[in-house]
Amino acid sequence: MTGAAQAHRKLLTVITESNLERDLVREIEALGVAGYTISDVRGRGDKGLRASHWGHSSNIRVEIVCDTPLAERVLERLREKYYENYAIVMWVVDVEVLRPDKFR
Amino acid sequence: MTGAAQAHRKLLTVITESNLERDLVREIEALGVAGYTISDVRGRGDKGLRASHWGHSSNIRVEIVCDTPLAERVLERLREKYYENYAIVMWVVDVEVLRPDKFR
Amino acid sequence: MTGAAQAHRKLLTVITESNLERDLVREIEALGVAGYTISDVRGRGDKGLRASHWGHSSNIRVEIVCDTPLAERVLERLREKYYENYAIVMWVVDVEVLRPDKFR
Amino acid sequence: MGLDPIVLFFALGLGAGILKADLRLPPAIYEFVSTVLLLSIGMKGGIELARQPADGLALDLLLTLILGILLTFIAFFILRYVGRLDRSNSAAVAAHYGSVSIGTFAVAVAFLAGAGISYEPTLPLLLVLLEIPAIVLGILLARGVKAGTPWGEIAHEVLLGRSVLLLLGGLAIGWAAGPEGLEPVAPLFFDLFKGILAVFLLEMGLIAADHLGGFRRHGLFMGAFALLIPPLFAMIGLGFAALMELSVGGAILLATLAASASYIAAPAAMRSAVPEANPAISLTAALAITFPFNILVGIPLYQQAAEWLLRTPS
Amino acid sequence: MGLDPIVLFFALGLGAGILKADLRLPPAIYEFVSTVLLLSIGMKGGIELARQPADGLALDLLLTLILGILLTFIAFFILRYVGRLDRSNSAAVAAHYGSVSIGTFAVAVAFLAGAGISYEPTLPLLLVLLEIPAIVLGILLARGVKAGTPWGEIAHEVLLGRSVLLLLGGLAIGWAAGPEGLEPVAPLFFDLFKGILAVFLLEMGLIAADHLGGFRRHGLFMGAFALLIPPLFAMIGLGFAALMELSVGGAILLATLAASASYIAAPAAMRSAVPEANPAISLTAALAITFPFNILVGIPLYQQAAEWLLRTPS
């Protein structure tokens, strides 16, 4: 795709415990993330099945489109804060966006 | 991945206001999109937090796998129709698909 | 992104009928998938609109981050088991992950 | 005794759905409402069973099993040799019509309550039993008895399905607690029964509207099938009711069960065991034609037939 | 007659929301609760209509239409020329205030029931009618009568919106089934009415708290607008009630309807037809100011005014 106003960014996807939502949002906003999207998911990983209908034991997916340096800062911070004690998984994809100014 | 029947396509992701669902689906179908997937999400962007439990102020994610020309037409059309007045964000990723004929 | 502990993996996304969830999870676990994430979605494809509020006629999205050989085995198995009779769509994206050991 | 006003809620839902009005009930509400209805039907039966132990139950259960098998076979042969559907689709649709619809049963129960007609406490038990043979037989008819059929899984799905479990659970609770024991929960499970059924029917109307026009092929035949099978099966059901010496109320319920087509248990089981069958055919027939027919026209009809049949000898 | 204790639930929700407490009611509950309330209001009206046919209904309906148009125009001119909002925002906010709030109406109905005051069965019908002209006029005021307006779609959305449909459906069911026909569903739709309204108000309090502080610009003017329009419009509503020769109860309800601002139908319609209007302005005014004002202060006030106005002549 070669539209004039397009540019490359990173899409960082985080899957983690839903009870972390409030805390994690505060954290990424403090790092300068201006936009994100959250949805409710369930799944299995190292910490076992997380699919209960019981609110606080299922997962959320947080998606953040931003530039590479910010994505790295967020990755780093979440790793250092949550990796040890929480169920969390993250991955990064290259995306093209239309209005690059929206995603610093 | 080099399976015989694989091919490259675009995955276009749109995050926008959930009250646009009916209208947006009509729009993309008119452009020739034959397949799409929708889910309910919440988030924050330029237009502020969109996470109310109140039906009409939260978001949807629309995902469309299609070929590059169609993705560009959809991007263009949605940009021109919704960018000014609605909360909307779009990004594009390269994907490999199995049965390319399913995704024109 | 060039962080030391990063590595490349595949993100396989499957959209299919929600009543297949139990069966499909059993299938991918048998193939060696250790982690996956599931969410509830709706959509349209070759098999028509699948968006009813009636539990068993809507869709799920299954996301699996894993290495290329496993992704290919999963793709192959799901294709052979479900392609003929079920509403199903799959695509694959390249992702970078932090702790490659978590995603064999 | 004409139409129960409760079917007006179905009509409202159907109308709203056809007009594509912005009226959806979230799935959570559907599950809540159907849970309460199933438990309530089961508990009512259990309370009655505690009051008056059922004589000759074993024979009734046996006859019910035979009824389920018979209906499924009849449906299969009509579909396969009159309708010329392929083997899988014939088997899948036959499983739906040999099995039963709990929503239809609930409307018939409400209808009897309104008309002041009582019925045997064993009916909820027969309902559970009638759900099962059609599904098993449907799978056999589609696949033959070959190796590789995951019978364990299928048994699990059929016997531990939501509706069987809640009905049997309600029966057991009603039987163990008895009428006084359940008095404190009566406001929710018994007083609200009809109101909750009204919400259920509103939702069913919306869903039925979604399925209208779901036939691509076999449209004419399937339409006729979905309209004519109910009265035919109701008559067979009445015959079995006479064999079991049921009361008029019990006979109306058994006829309604025979006439009704499953749209919950059977579709789920067929989708996983007979995937090559097209679910649109059976769901459209069961939900969009047979269900409305039964609650709008059928039940009063079966009442008349039951009264005529069972009162003649006396 | 002071405050109805039911508004305490609103206060609890509002307080919890302001304190950012961890209290959310899932959307499914909101939809269930509002479905029951709408059907219940409609059914009550329908039952009364079946009892005593409405005379002079046509004239009342006409006057109601005129009332809706008049209120929308007044609101528009105040917003545009006193508040100096731009054309789109003026039109969108005017549509909200010309239209009505069903939640407010339900509280007024509960208030009248508590005070033992009766009202005309046609009121739910007037409620439906009053929802419509403001929305259509709002779109016209924003866009002018130009080509390309998707009137078909807008008509569909307004006439087949959830609340219009459930109210009219309830009316029709109540009218067709009559009081005895609906007795079996009374435990859900009538006995639980106030309890369910309490849950609704708890939720509304939480939502109102979300919208507090939603004005960025025009804050002072919009605050005054949202507080002063209700009593003004209530007086106009009382005038129309006198023209229609309504009872005191009917007059209180019509005044309440006039004073109330839509926060369901109008926002949805404006968002799709007048997208350039900022939804935060109208929602904050309608939900966070006018709604609480009406249920906490307005309704008792309108009662006093209605009693004074309609009893003076006698």
Add this chain to the structure above:
Amino acid sequence: MGLDPIVLFFALGLGAGILKADLRLPPAIYEFVSTVLLLSIGMKGGIELARQPADGLALDLLLTLILGILLTFIAFFILRYVGRLDRSNSAAVAAHYGSVSIGTFAVAVAFLAGAGISYEPTLPLLLVLLEIPAIVLGILLARGVKAGTPWGEIAHEVLLGRSVLLLLGGLAIGWAAGPEGLEPVAPLFFDLFKGILAVFLLEMGLIAADHLGGFRRHGLFMGAFALLIPPLFAMIGLGFAALMELSVGGAILLATLAASASYIAAPAAMRSAVPEANPAISLTAALAITFPFNILVGIPLYQQAAEWLLRTPS
């Protein structure tokens, strides 16, 4: 007075869960049902408070605080030095057992209603108070009093948690509106109480089944702990009830509260404040062992003990 039939619903849920039956209640239903229960318990207390003002309340509140702290310390030392769990896990589990379970309280309230035993209106207040010290102490025991603990956040979470808020809100509404004021909402909040509690228990059974077998390590010790702590803590609770000079009903409730373990407020608080503790240990103990023990065996036992203890002197 034996088992309340309402626990049969728990058994049904547990059985269905163990058999992995296809029975789920959506989270929305759980939230609705628990909201109604919490408001209802609070409102009942508030109505009684309005009738008969509580004497010596300050002392009772103080004793309750002391009770909460004492229980948490006892649990911590048993876990740490008998069970040899690490510091974090000992603290987290202790916080669960020092705190209370509202579901257990609701079953005890239903049990007393069935047995015709009355209790002090202050009990819901004591329930709220007993929820808090254990959580704060649990965090202190795990982390020590060090800098960086987000006490503001934790206070917010504990004091404005859903259950504290709904209980206190219900109390305030009940107190402000009084018995007549709440009569119109009684059909939902009081008449349906036991029915709604039945749905809640069905759901709790399903959830408990999910957590069975959740111990990997410490299984034997934790099983014994979860079975033996309830009667021990109940006896301590009875002692405090005697100090407060509560009636038999009040004593049964206080004993039940002491014996119960939190599975809502404490897990949420521990997960964010003591993340290194394994949530599976405490949830399995509280939900899958202690909760069923209390409602199936404990409550009737505590009743006998209370009657024996409090009637001896007279």
